Each structure stands twice: as C-alpha cells, then as structure tokens.
Amino acid sequence: MGRILEGIRVMDLTRVLAGPWATQNLADFGAEVIKVERPGHGDDTRKWGPPFLKDRDGRDTADAAYYLACNRGKKSVTLDIARPEGRRLARELALRSDIVIENFKAGDLARHGLDYASLAPEHPRLVYCSITGFGQDGPYRDRPGYDFMVQGLGGLMSVTGERDDLPGGGPQKVGVAVADLFTGMYATTAILAALLERGRSGKGQYIDMALLDAQVAMLANLSSSYFVSGQAPGRMGNAHMNIVPYHVFHAADGFLIVAVGNDGQFARFCEIIGAPEWAKDPRFDSNSKRVGQRDLLVGMIAERMRMRPAREWLAALEPAGVPCGPINDLSQVFSDPQVRHRGMQVRAPHPAAGEVTMVANPIKFSRTPVEHDHAPPLLGEHTDEVLGSLLGLDEGVIGALRKDGIV
Numbered sequence: 001m002g003r004i005l006e007g008i009r010v011m012d013l014t015r016v017l018a019g020p021w022a023t024q025n026l027a028d029f030g031a032e033v034i035k036v037e038r039p040g041h042g043d044d045t046r047k048w049g050p051p052f053l054k055d056r057d058g059r060d061t062a063d064a065a066y067y068l069a070c071n072r073g074k075k076s077v078t079l080d081i082a083r084p085e086g087r088r089l090a091r092e093l094a095l096r097s098d099i100v101i102e103n104f105k106a107g108d109l110a111r112h113g114l115d116y117a118s119l120a121p122e123h124p125r126l127v128y129c130s131i132t133g134f135g136q137d138g139p140y141r142d143r144p145g146y147d148f149m150v151q152g153l154g155g156l157m158s159v160t161g162e163r164d165d166l167p168g169g170g171p172q173k174v175g176v177a178v179a180d181l182f183t184g185m186y187a188t189t190a191i192l193a194a195l196l197e198r199g200r201s202g203k204g205q206y207i208d209m210a211l212l213d214a215q216v217a218m219l220a221n222l223s224s225s226y227f228v229s230g231q232a233p234g235r236m237g238n239a240h241m242n243i244v245p246y247h248v249f250h251a252a253d254g255f256l257i258v259a260v261g262n263d264g265q266f267a268r269f270c271e272i273i274g275a276p277e278w279a280k281d282p283r284f285d286s287n288s289k290r291v292g293q294r295d296l297l298v299g300m301i302a303e304r305m306r307m308r309p310a311r312e313w314l315a316a317l318e319p320a321g322v323p324c325g326p327i328n329d330l331s332q333v334f335s336d337p338q339v340r341h342r343g344m345q346v347r348a349p350h351p352a353a354g355e356v357t358m359v360a361n362p363i364k365f366s367r368t369p370v371e372h373d374h375a376p377p378l379l380g381e382h383t384d385e386v387l388g389s390l391l392g393l394d395e396g397v398i399g400a401l402r403k404d405g406i407v
Contacts, residue, residue: 003030013102021184027073075382135210154215251310
C-alpha cells in the first residue's frame with residue numbers, strides 16, 4: 001500500500017523547529033523530503049546539546065537529541081547557496097520539487113533567486129511556504145522571532161503561570177516550544193490544503209506563516225472570552241477559568257489532577273471524597289456557583305485530598321467516571337500501558353548509533369499507516385544520491401564540488 005504523499009517531493013530549507021516539524025510531518029506521510037544544509041555546519045540544532053546521541057561505543061555523535069526530534073525520514077544534502085554554483089543547484093532542486101519550505105528572514109532568499117517570485121514563473125505548480133517570526137509584511141517583518149518571545153508577545157505567558165497573589169506567581173512560558181510547534185502544524189495543514197487545491201486548479205501558491213499569527217490563533221477560547229467580555233483573562237495556574245473543580249491537588253504522597261466537567265461528575269466526586277452534602281449545597285450546586293466560590297471550595301477539597309495517597313484516589317475516581325489522572329514524568333509516560341499500546345515510542349536504524357529511539361507520529365491512518373523506518377539523517381548523508389539521481393551529476397562532478405566546498 002502506497003503512503004499518502006508518495007510521489008511528492010519537498011525541498012526543505014528550514015532549520016531549528018517550526019519548519020523541520022512541518023517537513024517531518026510531510027516525511028511521515030511519505031513525501032520525499034530533501035533537507036538542504038550548509039556544508040560543515042548543518043541545522044543549528046545538530047549542536048544543541050547535551051544530550052547527544054551516543055554511537056555504538058558510547059561516545060557522543062555529532063547530532064544532539066534536539067535535532068533528532070524533528071528530522072526523521074528526510075534526506076540531507078549539503079549545499080552552499082551563498083555561492084553561485086550552490087545557488088544554481090539549489091534552484092534546480094526547487095524546480096524539481098512540489099513543495100519548497102523555508103524559514104529565512106523575510107525576503108532573504110530573493111537575493112539567491114530562491115524566493116517564490118523567482119521560482120513560480122518557471123514552476124507554476126509549486127507550493128511554497130515561508131515561516132518567519134512575524135510574517136512577510138507589517139511593522140515587525142524584519143525582527144527575528146523566537147518561540148520564547150512570541151509566547152510573551154502573543155499573550156500566552158499572560159495566561160500561563162500562577163496568580164500574582166500566590167506563591168510562585170508570575171508569567172511562565174510553556175515547557176515546550178509551542179509557538180514553533182503550532183506554527184509547524186499550521187504550516188503542514190496549509191501545505192496539504194494547497195496541494196489539494198492544486199489538484200483542482202493545476203496551480204501552486206505562496207503560503208506566509210508567522211509564529212506570532214499562530215500563537216495568537218491558538219489562544220482559541222481565551223480570545224473568545226475576551227471578545228465577549230471585554231476583560232483580558234489572567235493567569236490561573238493549573239485552574240480553569242470556566243470550570244471548578246479543575247485543579248491539581250496534593251494527595252498524601254504526591255499530586256493528581258481532578259477535572260470535573262459537569263454537575264453529575266461533581267456529585268460523584270463528592271460521594272467518593274466523603275462529602276456528598278456539597279453537591280446539594282446552594283453555594284456549590286451548579287458550575288457557575290462553584291466558579292464564584294472557587295477559592296473556598298478548592299480549599300475544602302484540598303483538605304480532603306490530603307487524606308489518602310494519589311493511587312487510592314485514582315482507583316476510586318476513575319471507575320466512577322470522574323475525570324482524573326496522575327502527573328507523570330517522561331519515564332512514566334513512556335512506560336504507561338496506554339502509551340505503549342498506542343505505539344508512541346518507535347525505533348529506526350541509525351548508521352552511527354545502530355538505532356535511534358523517537359516519538360511516533362500520533363496519526364493513525366486505517367489504510368496508509370505512517371512509517372518510522374528512516375532515522376534523522378547524518379549531515380550530508382544523501383548528497384551524492386540526490387545530486388546524482390535527481391540532477392544527473394556524476395561522481396567526478398560531485399567530487400569537484402565537494403573539493404570546492406560547495407557541497
């Protein structure tokens with residue numbers, strides 16, 4: 001059975017996270033992704049360690065764990081696009097690709113003739129996606145954009161972290177680079193939509209993706225609440241602005257989550273914690289009232305939750321249909337029976353390490369399953385293969401290019 005994007009070729013001119021995340025998705029779906037990197041250097045994240053992948057003898061390889069997270073299934077070609085011959089070869093690769101995706105500064109690739117305006121006249125079916133911090137226009141277009149600053153500027157840190165009046169209060173970034181990751185996901189969606197439309201019109205198009213735009217979009221229901229109420233929501237720690245109880249509680253031996261979503265769940269929760277009368281208490285008998293009495297009710301619940309270990313609470317709450325769960329570290333995540341059953345940890349052969357362990361793509365197709373059979377490539381691992389098979393260069397020409405530092 002062929003894979004969904006089999007026969008689609010992607011020229012990947014991205015580095016770090018947002019762009020590589022998008023192109024890894026495309027590779028997972030079966031596209032041929034050619035990652036073009038600078039000779040002798042490559043993607044910045046190759047050096048973002050420790051930790052580094054270990055070789056068969058336990059020594060550090062050249063590739064950091066960060067790089068491994070978002071580059072599987074790709075072919076690495078080293079090419080110096082700052083030099084005329086490198087630019088010419090890169091242009092030939094672009095003209096033989098269905099998709100070009102890049103995350104250079106706004107307008108930067110125009111000087112190399114690798115921008116959409118330069119390529120589209122010769123390749124009108126090209127789908128071209130640019131990812132920047134702030135987009136191709138507007139007053140911030142020339143600013144560098146990084147996930148951390150975008151989380152702040154785009155409002156996410158204003159609603160992430162504990163309230164200012166509580167211990168540890170203050171803005172916090174999310175533990176992973178969500179602005180980058182969401183931009184990569186939006187870029188994947190946009191590229192697939194453009195491919196679908198190309199099938200009808202026969203024409204490609206240009207996609208302008210910005211971290212700030214994606215960050216603002218992903219505020220979702222919080223933005224809607226602001227539009228409706230006129231009040232900017234603040235930080236609430238682990239609480240939910242619209243639902244109570246929806247909190248982290250400290251049991252006798254550790255933390256657990258309780259996320260009650262309706263009055264029926266609240267009644268069952270109260271029964272289990274030994275306070276059935278709370279469900280009928282006029283202060284707490286509807287969610288809107290519980291939201292109004294948040295601090296009082298949460299304090300009362302917290303006293304009860306300290307009486308038993310977390311595992312006992314979970315064992316009682318789960319069968320009763322009360323949403324709850326532990327707070328796992330990553331060792332616990334990847335040993336969890338559901339995570340293991342769903343195959344979220346996968347391995348692929350690696351030329352230096354023997355094999356590399358990766359997080360699986362979470363999408364489960366019924367007929368064209370995602371395959372994880374190719375590890376993130378070594379720097380320049382596929383240069384000879386791609387330049388030979390795709391551009392028709394022989395060994396002598398490639399050797400001369402390598403000697404000149406072009407590849």
